[in-house]
Amino acid sequence: MNADYRAPRAGRVSSGVTLPEAPGQLPLFLEVAQAVVELSEHKSLRSFSLPYPSRAQRALDRMVLHCLALGQAPPRAVPELLEWCARRVVSDPVFGVPDTLVAPDARLIDPVGRMPTRTCLELASHGPDGVVEQRARNLLGSLEARCGSAERFLRCRSFLARHPVVHQHHRFQRGWDKAGWTHVRNLYRPVPESVLSAGLLLRCNGCGLPALLRDGVEPWTGALVSGAETWCENEGCPHGTPLTLIRDPSHALVLDRSLRSFLALPYAVEQAALDELDRVAIGYEPLPGGFSGYRLRDVAAPARTLYLYDRLQPALLAARCAAPETLSAGPAFVVIPERLAHRADYRATFAAALPEELRERVTLTTPRGLIQALRSPFARSQATMPGYRPPPTADHDRRDDHA
Numbered sequence: 001m002n003a004d005y006r007a008p009r010a011g012r013v014s015s016g017v018t019l020p021e022a023p024g025q026l027p028l029f030l031e032v033a034q035a036v037v038e039l040s041e042h043k044s045l046r047s048f049s050l051p052y053p054s055r056a057q058r059a060l061d062r063m064v065l066h067c068l069a070l071g072q073a074p075p076r077a078v079p080e081l082l083e084w085c086a087r088r089v090v091s092d093p094v095f096g097v098p099d100t101l102v103a104p105d106a107r108l109i110d111p112v113g114r115m116p117t118r119t120c121l122e123l124a125s126h127g128p129d130g131v132v133e134q135r136a137r138n139l140l141g142s143l144e145a146r147c148g149s150a151e152r153f154l155r156c157r158s159f160l161a162r163h164p165v166v167h168q169h170h171r172f173q174r175g176w177d178k179a180g181w182t183h184v185r186n187l188y189r190p191v192p193e194s195v196l197s198a199g200l201l202l203r204c205n206g207c208g209l210p211a212l213l214r215d216g217v218e219p220w221t222g223a224l225v226s227g228a229e230t231w232c233e234n235e236g237c238p239h240g241t242p243l244t245l246i247r248d249p250s251h252a253l254v255l256d257r258s259l260r261s262f263l264a265l266p267y268a269v270e271q272a273a274l275d276e277l278d279r280v281a282i283g284y285e286p287l288p289g290g291f292s293g294y295r296l297r298d299v300a301a302p303a304r305t306l307y308l309y310d311r312l313q314p315a316l317l318a319a320r321c322a323a324p325e326t327l328s329a330g331p332a333f334v335v336i337p338e339r340l341a342h343r344a345d346y347r348a349t350f351a352a353a354l355p356e357e358l359r360e361r362v363t364l365t366t367p368r369g370l371i372q373a374l375r376s377p378f379a380r381s382q383a384t385m386p387g388y389r390p391p392p393t394a395d396h397d398r399r400d401d402h403a
């Protein structure tokens, strides 16, 4: 499967069983991923009950047919399907996610947090019928249109990225941008049941995003630091990261999940990369739409562009980079966090999934390697990553590392 994989095809699963997919129908695993995301927006995935939203019902019906074709016992209801998503890996024949698209040991629901994993969100955003990242893009596009000026939009965008959770008391603090808040207020939601632990909200101090405890236990019975029994939406914060308890979540608002995952989460990488450009006085301007892309103001022709991403699945990232709505003409530099870039398997999978015609044009790098990559006349090979330098020590500069 290559990076410009498009959804409506016959779905060959790893067992060799070919499923009849109606023309225009999503592959079943994409349908399941999107259903999981939709369900989690409202209710806890621990106790989902009837009536099921139509997407979840459709995913269940298709999974039942699929299991019968495989000769396996089908799930009896949506809660059992969700349980499968937490217990079974994506390469399990019931899901049949190709290992060229997603790492085979990934899951769609985190077994501790009981929330859609980042892999699930990335998968639900894959292809022209994706829903999560596309929602983030649409919300930012509407905000840009509402703001009226580029300067105000960038201020609002920065506020969103730095404030995934807003508590009522923030609004009475000195320096609160009251005018800016009126532009972004509609992008915040009441805290959904799915991110509450026994009615309380936990916020991870590492990434600023909501966190959960295993089985939704009452937070005051355990240490308020991250560990094996906790989960945060970043999924990468080190154990021992403090968690802040918000005891009155009805007085808090959370940023729309799509923007938490696709704007707030990669913001650390974005800031680190832009700091590097500032350090060597390379000018840049945001691409229209405000989605983590910048055009460099330099003498290269055609113009060089920079894209900032924090994605767990390199093949899905390659597909995103190859999408026609993403990539502009000319050389492109895709900046990712150090902790992903130092993995040879991540770089190799990204390179293999990138369409051949883009391999000469797209350079994968990190904030620390960006300037060298920009200056390298041979900044092409993905596997060798000319702009990438391994971190010198385990506790190297972690500016972009927590994201």
Ligand SMILES: [Zn+2]
Pocket: 204, 205, 206, 207, 208, 209, 232, 233, 234, 235, 236, 237
């Ligand atoms: Zn975190």
